[in-house]
Every structure is written in C-alpha cells, then in structure tokens.
Amino acid sequence: MKSYFALILAIAVIIGASFLTPMINDYVLGRIIYVGIMISLAVSLNLINGFTGQFSLGHAGFMAVGAYTSAIVTTYLSVHGFAMAGFTGIVGFAVALILGGVLAALAGLGVGIPSLRLRGDYLAIVTLGFNEIIRVIIQNLDFKIDGTDYIGGARGFSVLPITTFTWVFIIAAITIFCVENLVNSTYGRGFLAVRDDEVAAEAMGVDTTKFKVRAFVVGAFFAGVGGGLFAHSNFHITPLDFTFLTSIDIVVIVILGGMGSTVGVILAAVVLTTLSELLRSVPEYRMIIYSLLLIILMITRPQGLLGPATMERLMRRRRTGDQATPQKPLIAPVEG
Amino acid sequence: MQFLQQLINGVSLGAIYALIALGYTMIYGVLRFINFAHGDVFMVGSYVGYFAATSWVAHFFPVGSLPSTILVFLISMALCAALGATIEFLAYRPLRSRPKLTVLITAIGVSLFLEYTGQLVFSANPRGFPAIISNRPIIHTASITIDTVELVVISLSLVLMLLLRLIVMRTKIGTAMRAVSFNQQAASLMGINISKVITFTFIIGSALAGAGGVLYGTEYPSIEPLMGILPGLKAFVAAVLGGIGNIPGAALGGLIIGLVETFVSGTAASTYRDAIAFAILIAILVFRPSGLLGKREIEKV
Numbered sequence: 280m281k282s283y284f285a286l287i288l289a290i291a292v293i294i295g296a297s298f299l300t301p302m303i304n305d306y307v308l309g310r311i312i313y314v315g316i317m318i319s320l321a322v323s324l325n326l327i328n329g330f331t332g333q334f335s336l337g338h339a340g341f342m343a344v345g346a347y348t349s350a351i352v353t354t355y356l357s358v359h360g361f362a363m364a365g366f367t368g369i370v371g372f373a374v375a376l377i378l379g380g381v382l383a384a385l386a387g388l389g390v391g392i393p394s395l396r397l398r399g400d401y402l403a404i405v406t407l408g409f410n411e412i413i414r415v416i417i418q419n420l421d422f423k424i425d426g427t428d429y430i431g432g433a434r435g436f437s438v439l440p441i442t443t444f445t446w447v448f449i450i451a452a453i454t455i456f457c458v459e460n461l462v463n464s465t466y467g468r469g470f471l472a473v474r475d476d477e478v479a480a481e482a483m484g485v486d487t488t489k490f491k492v493r494a495f496v497v498g499a500f501f502a503g504v505g506g507g508l509f510a511h512s513n514f515h516i517t518p519l520d521f522t523f524l525t526s527i528d529i530v531v532i533v534i535l536g537g538m539g540s541t542v543g544v545i546l547a548a549v550v551l552t553t554l555s556e557l558l559r560s561v562p563e564y565r566m567i568i569y570s571l572l573l574i575i576l577m578i579t580r581p582q583g584l585l586g587p588a589t590m591e592r593l594m595r596r597r598r599t600g601d602q603a604t605p606q607k608p609l610i611a612p613v614e615g
Numbered sequence: 616m617q618f619l620q621q622l623i624n625g626v627s628l629g630a631i632y633a634l635i636a637l638g639y640t641m642i643y644g645v646l647r648f649i650n651f652a653h654g655d656v657f658m659v660g661s662y663v664g665y666f667a668a669t670s671w672v673a674h675f676f677p678v679g680s681l682p683s684t685i686l687v688f689l690i691s692m693a694l695c696a697a698l699g700a701t702i703e704f705l706a707y708r709p710l711r712s713r714p715k716l717t718v719l720i721t722a723i724g725v726s727l728f729l730e731y732t733g734q735l736v737f738s739a740n741p742r743g744f745p746a747i748i749s750n751r752p753i754i755h756t757a758s759i760t761i762d763t764v765e766l767v768v769i770s771l772s773l774v775l776m777l778l779l780r781l782i783v784m785r786t787k788i789g790t791a792m793r794a795v796s797f798n799q800q801a802a803s804l805m806g807i808n809i810s811k812v813i814t815f816t817f818i819i820g821s822a823l824a825g826a827g828g829v830l831y832g833t834e835y836p837s838i839e840p841l842m843g844i845l846p847g848l849k850a851f852v853a854a855v856l857g858g859i860g861n862i863p864g865a866a867l868g869g870l871i872i873g874l875v876e877t878f879v880s881g882t883a884a885s886t887y888r889d890a891i892a893f894a895i896l897i898a899i900l901v902f903r904p905s906g907l908l909g910k911r912e913i914e915k916v
Contacts, residue, residue: 332716334716334719393897393900393901396900396901396904397900397904399715399716399719400648400649400715400719401855401900401904403649403719404649404848404851404896405893405896405897405900407848407893408848408852408892408893408894408896408897409893409897411889411890411893412890412893412894415886415887415889415890416890418886419886419887527723527727530723534720563731563732563734563735563739564735566727566730566731566734567727567728567731567732567735569724569727570724570725570726570727570728570731571724571728572724573720573721573723573724573727574706574721574724574725574728577710577713577717577718577720577721577724578706578709578710578721581713581714581717
C-alpha cells in the first residue's frame with residue numbers, strides 16, 4: 280500500500296509543479312521534458328538489462344515502434360477533426376500512447392521469442408539487429424491517407440508537439456512504480472533469479488523462458504510509451520532518431536547508474552542528460568566521455584556507480600545510524 | 616548477363632567481409648567474446664591507408680605506383696596490429712577473469728571511443744580515398760567487366776587468408792593458438808603463455824582488418840569515422856554464419872554475406888540492403904546457432 284501512496288503523492292507533486300512550468304523558458308523546459316523521457320526509457324531498459332540480466336541493445340527499436348504508432352494515431356485523429364486539446368486531447372493522446380506501447384510490446388514479444396536461446400553477446404547483437412531492421416522497415420514506409428503524409432520514410436514524419444511536463448513525469452512515475460513493484464513482488468523474484476543464475480533458477484522451477492519474454496514485453500511496452508512521448512515532444516521525427524546509437528545512450532545510463540538499481544538509473548539519467556546538454560556544442564567530446572566512462576567503469580567498478588549492493592549499504596547505514604554511538608568492539612584489540 | 620557481373624561484385628565485397636570476419640572469429644576462438652571494436656580497427660585501417668598514401672609514402676613514391684601501394688598496405692596493417700594489441704592490453708586484459716557482460720560493455724566502450732575520437736581527429740566529413748591501384752578494366756566484354764581493383768581485392772584477400780591458414784596450421788604459435796582456443800586451462804598447464812597467444816591473435820586479426828580497410832577504401836573510395844560500424848557488424852554476422860571460432864567458416868560466411876547483399880542490392884528490395892545481414896543472423900541463430908561449419912558446444916554446469 281505504501282508504494283501506491285507514494286505514486287499518488289508523486290503524481291500530486293508533478294501536477295503541482297506543472298503550474299510552475301510557465302515560469303521556465305521553453306528551451307530549458309524542453310530539456311527537462313527530455314530528462315523525464317530518458318528516465319522512463321532507462322528504468323524500463325533496466326528491467327531487461329539490469330533485473331533480468333538480458334543485455335539488450337535494441338531499446339530504440341521499441342521506442343521507434345511506439346513513436347511512429349502514436350504519431351500515426353494523433354495525426355489521424357487531428358486530421359479527422361478530433362480536437363487534440365483539452366479533455367479530448369488528453370483522451371486521444373493517452374489512447375495513442377497506449378497503442379504505441381502495445382505495439383512495441385508485441386515487437387518485444389517478437390524479439391524475445393527467437394532470442395531465448397541466446398545469451399550475453401549474441402543477444403546483444405541480435406537485439407541490435409532487430410533495432411536496425413525496424414529502422415530500415417520504417418525508412419521504407421511512406422503512405423498517404425486522404426492527402427496527409429504518414430511515416431514519410433527517410434524524409435521523416437511531422438508530429439503534433441503535445442507532450443507536456445505533466446505527461447512525461449506522470450508516465451515516468453508510473454514506469455518507476457510498475458518496474459519497482461514488479462521486481463519486488465514475490466512473482467518478480469523470478470527476474471532476479473534468471474539474472475543471478477539461470478541454471479539454478481531453472482532447477483528451482485522458475486520458468487526462465489517465460490520470465491525473459493515477460494521482461495522484454497514489459498520493457499518494450501514502456502519503451503513504446505516513452506517513444507510516443509519523445510515523438511510528440513519534437514515537431515518532426517525521422518528513422519535516424521532511432522538508430523542503435525540511441526539504444527546505446529540508454530544503455531550507458533543503465534550501466535552508469537548500476538544495473539538493477541532504479542534510484543541509480545534515475546540519477547544517471549538526470550546526470551548524463553545534463554552532461555550531454557553541457558557538451559552540446561562539441562558532440563564528439565560527449566561520446567568520447569561516454570565511452571571512456573564505460574571502459575573505466577567496467578575496469579574499476581563494474582556494478583555501476585550506484586549498484587544494488589551499494590544502495591543496500593547506504594540504506595542500512597541510514598537505518599543503523601539511529602543508534603547514538605558507534606558500537607565498540609566487545610574485546611579490545613590487542614596492541615603492539 | 617547481369618548475373619555474372621553481380622557475382623564478381625559480390626565476391627569482391629565478400630572477400631573484404633571475410634577479412635574482417637577472420638579477426639572476429641580468431642579473437643572469439645581464444646577469448647570467447649565478441650570484439651565489438653573490430654569494425655573500428657577496420658576504419659582506422661582505412662584512415663591510415665589514406666594518410667600513408669596521400670602524405671607519408673607520397674614523399675618517396677607517387678600514388679598508385681607499386682612500391683607505394685605495397686607500403687600503404689604494410690603500414691596500415693602494422694599500425695592496426697599495434698592498435699589491436701594496445702586495445703587488448705589496456706582494456707581487455709584487466710578484465711580477463713570477469714563476467715562476459717563486463718567485457719562486452721568494455722568492447723562497446725572501446726568501439727565508441729575509436730569512432731568518436733576518429734570524428735574528433737579526422738573530422739566527421741567523408742574523405743575521398745586515393746586511387747592507390749590504377750583502375751583499368753582487365754576483362755571487358757558486353758556482359759562483364761572485371762577491373763584491376765576487383766582483381767586485387769579478391770586475390771590479395773585470398774593470399775592473406777592462405778597465409779593465415781599457414782600460420783595457424785603450420786607454425787608453433789599457430790598450434791598454441793589452436794590449443795588455447797580448444798582448452799585454455801589445459802593449454803596453460805602445458806606451458807603455453809596464454810597472454811602472449813592472445814596478444815598475437817589480436818595482432819593478426821587487427822592486421823587483417825587493416826588490410827580490409829585499405830581494400831574497402833580502394834573499392835568504395837569514400838571513408839568516414841563511422842564507416843566501420845556496418846561492415847563490422849556484417850562481418851560479425853559472417854563469422855557467426857560460418858560458425859564462430861572457425862577460420863574457414865569465417866571466409867565462407869563473408870563470401871555468402873557479400874553475395875547475398877550484392878544480389879539484394881540489384882533487386883527492387885535494394886533499400887533493405889542493410890537489414891538483410893541481420894535477418895540472416897537471426898535466422899541462423901534460431902535454426903543453426905553453431906553456424907554452417909561450426910561444431911555444437913555443450914554447456915556444462
């Protein structure tokens with residue numbers, strides 16, 4: 280019950296904060312919205328990569344499916360006289376996002392099933408391959424309905440910019456809520472078991488196959504919703520927004536934050552997105568810093584900056600910190 | 616006779632993929648991990664070839680003359696070998712006993728590092744690769760044209776592959792390589808210096824990638840820092856197709872990928888060209904994960 284309360288509280292705070300957004304200039308607001316989208320994407324990828332231990336490099340592919348699906352829906356609705364503002368706008372956008380998420384989840388199912396026999400590096404390359412296949416397919420789609428361009432192949436697709444601060448952060452909160460509750464439930468322990476030792480998990484009666492596919496489906500659903508938000512925060516999307524380099528951006532966030540640590544990943548999303556904003560004028564440096572971060576992190580601290588073990592230690596310290604004085608050892612150490 | 620011409624084009628593209636795929640497969644053989652950065656070593660090979668041909672060697676021999684061409688290849692192979700060994704020493708060696716995922720992420724990091732350092736140093740704009748092999752048609756009929764570049768690409772790849780086979784099968788270090796790939800622990804107990812063998816594997820694999828880079832530049836004369844990504848991934852698919860860890864398999868896989876890609880480019884589905892390799896990868900991993908020539912590995916608990 281505590282987590283439901285936290286979710287409602289978070290949504291209330293977000294709605295409260297949304298009244299302050301007119302005070303921020305548009306550019307900064309756009310960046311804040313982008314951070315929120317990255318949080319959703321990274322937290323959902325963390326379910327696949329961090330909690331279930333299936334290294335996926337295809338998150339941008341799921342994003343693309345969600346982005347294009349929801350953009351088609353909103354464009355269709357607005358062209359056919361459905362007001363995309365006010366209450367009807369909220370309903371229309373919600374329907375579009377959910378549809379995008381559902382189609383992305385189907386794509387996740389499609390990736391999950393053939394990937395079951397693969398692990399580690401093979402899985403990484405196959406998901407990357409799926410990402411590229413989805414992108415190439417989109418690049419080849421271009422059609423008109425009643426004189427309006429849809430998808431538009433390599434030229435890109437004009438999208439209504441209707442993503443707002445409130446939408447993005449409420450969805451980020453829901454994503455965090457779902458992923459956290461899922462992995463902390465009795466049922467969700469299966470994900471962690473698959474990650475920690477697949478053979479042992481199977482011996483204990485965990486259906487590892489089903490858990491892997493579920494991780495992909497749930498992760499892809501939220502990636503699709505995140506993709507929908509991303510599409511509607513831009514005026515224009517092209518297939519090049521969803522190459523595997525975008526996937527790598529999200530992967531870097533998950534790794535830096537610590538695979539399997541939601542708090543770490545959220546912090547990493549904020550820090551890295553801000554960092555890349557600061558390095559906007561020199562994009563090469565951004566990627567060089569990212570790549571060096573990856574290499575150095577893997578050599579010195581493979582669990583990420585705030586991996587699950589670190590988080591647990593911090594929590595424990597806070598809890599035991601209440602006891603007034605540090606405990607003295609019962610037997611004094613022998614000196615000399 | 617469009618078919619014959621496509622066949623020649625496909626074989627020459629496949630030969631380049633095969634050269635890169637050999638590096639993937641050899642490194643996988645000894646270390647059991649995919650060196651993501653291999654495609655970028657290939658890119659560096661192209662750039663070294665570019666600078667060697669246009670400035671370093673150009674002081675002594677005119678571009679396109681035989682000594683210049685030979686020197687360009689040798690310099691590019693040597694520098695790539697050094698780069699490969701350095702990458703292994705700095706990034707992969709500290710991680711040798713770590714989980715595979717850690718090494719994989721490091722490899723992605725190295726790959727991104729090479730790509731974007733390349734953009735910084737060489738600039739992101741494409742450059743025209745110099746004509747280091749003067750291109751004339753050798754066979755020229757109504758139906759088919761084979762020019763010098765294609766001939767050199769195919770024959771040089773063939774020579775390098777035979778040389779590699781000779782090294783692996785006939786020399787002492789080659790035997791050690793096979794022993795390490797068969798069973799690392801047992802090899803080390805027999806007194807084989809594992810680190811030395813791994814370094815040697817990286818040197819050979821990267822040198823082949825360097826040669827591949829120069830050949831690619833000669834055949835498709837526009838090079839840029841991100842050019843290594845797609846050929847690298849396709850060569851990886853070739854290695855998996857042939858059976859990863861298997862040297863003749865990599866050559867066969869490269870040839871198949873090159874041919875399929877060329878034939879797809881010639882049809883109406885040409886825009887799907889870049890997706891075809893991945894579709895092959897997914898199909899092969901689902902139906903025959905050990906590849907065409909690979910042997911099935913049993914996982915022991």
